[in-house]
Amino acid sequence: MIDVSIIIPTLNEEKALPITLASLQPMREQGVEVIVVDGGSTDNTVKCTEGLADAVIGSPAGRAFQLNKGASLATGQILLFLHADTLLPDGAIDFMLQKTRQQKASWGRFDVQLDGSILAFRIIGKMMNWRSCLTSIVTGDHAMFVSKELFEEVNGYPPIELMEDIAISKKLKRKARSICIHQAVVTSSRRWQQNGVLRTILLMWWLRGAYFFNKAPSLLAKQYRHNRFN
Numbered sequence: 094m095i096d097v098s099i100i101i102p103t104l105n106e107e108k109a110l111p112i113t114l115a116s117l118q119p120m121r122e123q124g125v126e127v128i129v130v131d132g133g134s135t136d137n138t139v140k141c142t143e144g145l146a147d148a149v150i151g152s153p154a155g156r157a158f159q160l161n162k163g164a165s166l167a168t169g170q171i172l173l174f175l176h177a178d179t180l181l182p183d184g185a186i187d188f189m190l191q192k193t194r195q196q197k198a199s200w201g202r203f204d205v206q207l208d209g210s211i212l213a214f215r216i217i218g219k220m221m222n223w224r225s226c227l228t229s230i231v232t233g234d235h236a237m238f239v240s241k242e243l244f245e246e247v248n249g250y251p252p253i254e255l256m257e258d259i260a261i262s263k264k265l266k267r268k269a270r271s272i273c274i275h276q277a278v279v280t281s282s283r284r285w286q287q288n289g290v291l292r293t294i295l296l297m298w299w300l301r302g303a304y305f306f307n308k309a310p311s312l313l314a315k316q317y318r319h320n321r322f323n
Contacts, residue, residue: 097125097186098169098241101177102152102159104132107141109178109281114145116180121147125186126169130159156233157250157257164241164249173238178281181236185276189238192272200243200265201272202235209282217294218277226273229266233258236278243268 099117103110110129117127127146131139132154142149152162164172171193175181182188185203193199204222207214221234231237237258247264250257265271284293 095124095126095169096190097171097173098163098167099125099127099173099175100160100163100167101127101129101146101175102132102156102163103129103134103138103177104154105134105136105138106177107134107137110138111141111145113175113177113180114142118145120181120186123186126167128163128167130163132159155254155257157252157254160257161249161252164244167241170241171238172241172244173236174233175236175278176233176280178283179234179236180279182276182278185278188274188276192274193238193240199269199272200231200237200239201274202231202237203274204277205234205236206277206279207282208279209286214282222273222275222277226271229271230259230262231271234278234280237262239265 097120099120101110101113114127114129117125121127126148129139129142129146129149130152131149132152139149148166150162150166152159160174171189173189182203189201192201202225204218206218221232225231225235243265247261247268249261251260251264253260262271
């Protein structure tokens with residue numbers, strides 16, 4: 094029986110994905126399942142997975158749709174959702190299994206560290222970790238994990254275009270408080286570097302505030318894409 098399935102949603106990740114998949118090979122040798130769910134990449138993302146994943150499947154674009162599809166095919170008892178530009182810490186699987194075995198209905202996340210060297214990224218990471226552990230709201234950057242039983246009990250990610258991680262966190266925290274593993278995943282700071290630190294922070298705050306006041310995720314997704322690429 095497979096203990097852990099790692100599910101990676103991708104869309105045009107030919108640069109980051111090979112590094113992430115290479116880092117997961119020692120875990121695969123220990124029996125961890127790796128599933129890549131591609132949302133229609135037009136670059137070499139799918140080709141990059143050859144020999145480095147247990148399954149590579151297609152899906153409509155959108156992290157909620159991709160993650161749900163990957164979860165439906167996963168055979169592990171614990172599902173770990175990992176971004177294509179994020180690296181797990183050494184011993185991640187052991188840390189996670191040790192924590193999840195202590196409670197049946199379990200879910201949680203790792204601390205996050207942005208890979209840039211500037212001080213602002215260290216501060217952002219610490220604030221993200223503090224907020225997440227305090228509120229049990231987990232974003233995708235934190236590499237969320239959840240027992241498959243609990244994931245199915247809450248019907249997985251809501252099929253929305255943005256804020257799917259916030260939405261599922263709200264459902265999961267009604268069942269159990271999130272586990273905070275303080276070993277950190279290292280995730281790319283590219284969006285902060287491309288769009289500017291202050292601009293990215295303000296955009297994230299605005300999106301979360303708008304979502305809190307029930308603005309449609311489809312409209313938020315359009316706003317996010319507009320700000321990301323302009």
